[in-house]
Amino acid sequence: MAALLRTVRTLRRTLLHAIPTLLGIIVLNFFLLQLAPGDAADVMAGEAGSATTESVAALRSRFGLDNPVLVQLGDYLNNLAHFSLGFSPRYGMPVAELIGQRLPGTLTLMVSALAIAILLGIVLGALMAAFAGRIPDRLLSIVSLLFYSIPSFWIGLMLIVLFSVKLGWLPSGGAGTIGSRLTGLPALLDTARYMVLPATSLALFYVAIYARLTRASMLEVKNQDFVRTAYAKGLTPFRVTSRHILRNALIPITTMAGMHVGGMLGGAVVVETVYSWPGLGRLAFEAVMARDFTVLLGILLLSSLLVIAANAAVDLLHAWVDPRIGAR
Amino acid sequence: MSIADAVNIRDRAAERQAAAAQEAAATGAAADGPAWSNMKAPDARSQQSATVAITNGRRALTVFLTNPNALFGAGFLAFVILVALAAPILYPEDPLSMVARPFLWPGQDPAYPLGTDGLGRDVLAGILHGARISLFVGLFATVLGLTFGVLVGATAGYFGGWVDDVLVRLIEIFQTLPSFVLLVVLVAIAQPSATTVTLAIAIISWPTVARLTRAEFRAIREKDFVVAARSLGYGHGRIIFHEILPNALPPIIVTSSVMVATAILMESALSFMGLGDPNVVSWGSMIGTGRELVRTAWYLTALPGLAIVFTVLALNLIGDGLNDALNPRFSQDR
Numbered sequence: 001m002a003a004l005l006r007t008v009r010t011l012r013r014t015l016l017h018a019i020p021t022l023l024g025i026i027v028l029n030f031f032l033l034q035l036a037p038g039d040a041a042d043v044m045a046g047e048a049g050s051a052t053t054e055s056v057a058a059l060r061s062r063f064g065l066d067n068p069v070l071v072q073l074g075d076y077l078n079n080l081a082h083f084s085l086g087f088s089p090r091y092g093m094p095v096a097e098l099i100g101q102r103l104p105g106t107l108t109l110m111v112s113a114l115a116i117a118i119l120l121g122i123v124l125g126a127l128m129a130a131f132a133g134r135i136p137d138r139l140l141s142i143v144s145l146l147f148y149s150i151p152s153f154w155i156g157l158m159l160i161v162l163f164s165v166k167l168g169w170l171p172s173g174g175a176g177t178i179g180s181r182l183t184g185l186p187a188l189l190d191t192a193r194y195m196v197l198p199a200t201s202l203a204l205f206y207v208a209i210y211a212r213l214t215r216a217s218m219l220e221v222k223n224q225d226f227v228r229t230a231y232a233k234g235l236t237p238f239r240v241t242s243r244h245i246l247r248n249a250l251i252p253i254t255t256m257a258g259m260h261v262g263g264m265l266g267g268a269v270v271v272e273t274v275y276s277w278p279g280l281g282r283l284a285f286e287a288v289m290a291r292d293f294t295v296l297l298g299i300l301l302l303s304s305l306l307v308i309a310a311n312a313a314v315d316l317l318h319a320w321v322d323p324r325i326g327a328r
Numbered sequence: 329m330s331i332a333d334a335v336n337i338r339d340r341a342a343e344r345q346a347a348a349a350q351e352a353a354a355t356g357a358a359a360d361g362p363a364w365s366n367m368k369a370p371d372a373r374s375q376q377s378a379t380v381a382i383t384n385g386r387r388a389l390t391v392f393l394t395n396p397n398a399l400f401g402a403g404f405l406a407f408v409i410l411v412a413l414a415a416p417i418l419y420p421e422d423p424l425s426m427v428a429r430p431f432l433w434p435g436q437d438p439a440y441p442l443g444t445d446g447l448g449r450d451v452l453a454g455i456l457h458g459a460r461i462s463l464f465v466g467l468f469a470t471v472l473g474l475t476f477g478v479l480v481g482a483t484a485g486y487f488g489g490w491v492d493d494v495l496v497r498l499i500e501i502f503q504t505l506p507s508f509v510l511l512v513v514l515v516a517i518a519q520p521s522a523t524t525v526t527l528a529i530a531i532i533s534w535p536t537v538a539r540l541t542r543a544e545f546r547a548i549r550e551k552d553f554v555v556a557a558r559s560l561g562y563g564h565g566r567i568i569f570h571e572i573l574p575n576a577l578p579p580i581i582v583t584s585s586v587m588v589a590t591a592i593l594m595e596s597a598l599s600f601m602g603l604g605d606p607n608v609v610s611w612g613s614m615i616g617t618g619r620e621l622v623r624t625a626w627y628l629t630a631l632p633g634l635a636i637v638f639t640v641l642a643l644n645l646i647g648d649g650l651n652d653a654l655n656p657r658f659s660q661d662r
Contacts, residue, residue, distance in 0.1 A: 021497065021500050024498075024501040025501055025504060025505060029505075032517070035517055145641060145644050145645065145648065148644055149589065149593075149640035149641040149644050150637050150640075151596055151600075151633065151636055151637070152597075153597060153600050154600075154629070154633035154636065154637070157615070157619060157622055157626075157633075158626075158629070158633070160622060161626045161629070165622070165623050262503075262504065262506040262507065263507065263508070265506040265508075265509060266506045266509050266511075269508055269509060269512060269601075270508070270601065273601060281509075284509055284512065285601065288512055288513060288516040299509070300505065300506075300509060300510070303505075303506045303509060304504050304505055307504050307505075307506065308504060
């Protein structure tokens with residue numbers, strides 16, 4: 001009951017805090033994109049090849065691009081209040097629908113990358129902490145620093161060279177075998193085969209962060225009294241490490257994982273380009289190239305929402321698990 | 329790249345550390361007696377005058393100079409800088425010009441030790457000239473981001489009150505926006521060139537510094553020497569820049585080396601995606617063009633990538649070394 005109350009209080013505080021941030025982001029994005037040279041009508045006219053001044057003006061007035069800036073902002077806010085992200089002139093469909101098509105791809109990629117990163121990171125970090133100051137620790141430190149220094153698009157390409165060109169084990173791009181009518185488990189396995197490489201390339205950088213973080217916080221927890229007590233009770237070192245040290249060392253890791261959602265989304269833009277993965281990141285890139293600002297605004301807004309939601313989820317998790325946090 | 333907010337890790341670490349330092353200060357009075365390492369009963373006054381470890385410059389230098397990793401990093405970085413400076417002398421010709429038969433593999437022709445790409449351009453010349461743009465963007469983006477971040481963070485942390493609230497809100501907005509997506513948007517809007525890429529990277533990297541600086545300033549502004557300076561009637565500017573800033577510098581210095589590394593990674597990712605300066609050869613754009621040929625001529629992708637990895641690794645090693653040298657509490661853990 002107390003845990004529930006704490007959680008509700010944290011939820012309210014987090015939500016109240018998020019609203020002004022979100023408003024700020026909307027307005028900032030809108031004015032930022034107004035600064036851009038050229039608009040969607042210019043691009044479409046350029047692609048049509050035979051546009052006249054009149055037809056461009058017609059396109060502009062059709063999508064409301066010729067209204068004063070403040071009116072356009074008002075329209076946009078009004079649409080948002082009706083849960084509509086606007087209409088993309090470029091793709092000829094509502095932005096919300098467009099994003100809805102691409103979002104699952106990016107989310108699966110991000111979730112699997114995060115899972116790989118956290119698992120691998122904790123294992124590496126625990127090993128490093130167990131051997132702190134000795135050879136395995138130093139070697140793993142350098143390895144993790146190396147992971148930290150590798151650009152994800154480059155390791156992505158190198159993995160393609162090794163695993164799909166040289167060894168032929170895994171596909172080099174796409175999100176599933178084209179034309180296959182698999183269902184159930186075989187379909188899942190098929191998708192997994194296509195996801196291994198992109199998820200790994202996206203994860204490596206974060207593996208390094210989590211490994212270092214796990215190491216630092218485990219070393220910090222190690223000297224606490226309750227660990228000494230656990231040893232005094234006669235528990236085995238493995239049990240102390242897994243049940244007492246690691247558990248308490250996990251709090252900073254969940255905090256960081258929440259913060260990394262935004263970063264991973266950015267990383268996904270590059271990785272999705274490398275692996276032609278049909279996701280939000282590629283959509284963002286295509287929207288920039290096509291100067292389709294409605295789509296871009298939608299993506300920026302949605303990804304910011306995603307970041308806010310992830311942070312709120314982490315806050316709630318903490319408030320639920322850790323009694324000290326709700327007390328603030 | 330996603331990397332921008334990875335700098336946060338240092339930021340968070342510094343915040344935790346500041347908190348720990350506060351605790352240490354609180355228990356400091358008891359430290360002369362039996363060492364109760366985990367005693368946490370700070371009284372109100374000792375918590376107010378939080379101590380932040382004042383770093384001893386000479387000791388820090390010694391620690392840094394005896395750290396083999398950091399020395400290796402510094403040495404490699406010096407080498408890259410030298411190469412960047414010497415590139416126009418060694419290869420005076422434009423690295424984008426075609427000089428030989430295309431698809432020469434590394435080692436095939438001694439005149440072109442790293443081979444040529446699909447258009448017959450010298451790969452080695454490209455890598456040497458690419459070092460220039462990477463370092464240029466990395467250094468200037470960091471200098472700009474640091475300047476702005478420190479100014480904002482110092483203002484917020486020193487003055488507090490509504491100024492702090494507004495600035496923190498601004499920082500939060502920038503930290504909520506996915507930084508690489510924002511970077512792509514900024515560069516696309518401003519038309520890619522070395523200057524706009526530098527500015528855009530600075531714009532997305534200042535919030536990290538601002539947060540860090542603010543945390544430091546908040547911890548330091550309550551200390552006795554600041555109160556003393558204030559009671560002597562020093563102006564705000566003098567207190568901020570002459571009294572507090574020098575003491576807040578160590579974590580900022582550590583962050584800056586990571587920022588250069590991050591900026592180099594972001595520049596390479598941008599130019600890989602075709603959003604770099606089209607008139608200058610850069611490591612990222614070399615990978616971008618090599619990518620089309622990755623099945624047959626993978627060395628075109630591998631070589632510039634290795635240049636990025638080692639340069640960034642060198643900077644990160646330096647950052648680690650600086651961290652060990654400037655944060656005595658952390659180095660005890662190692």
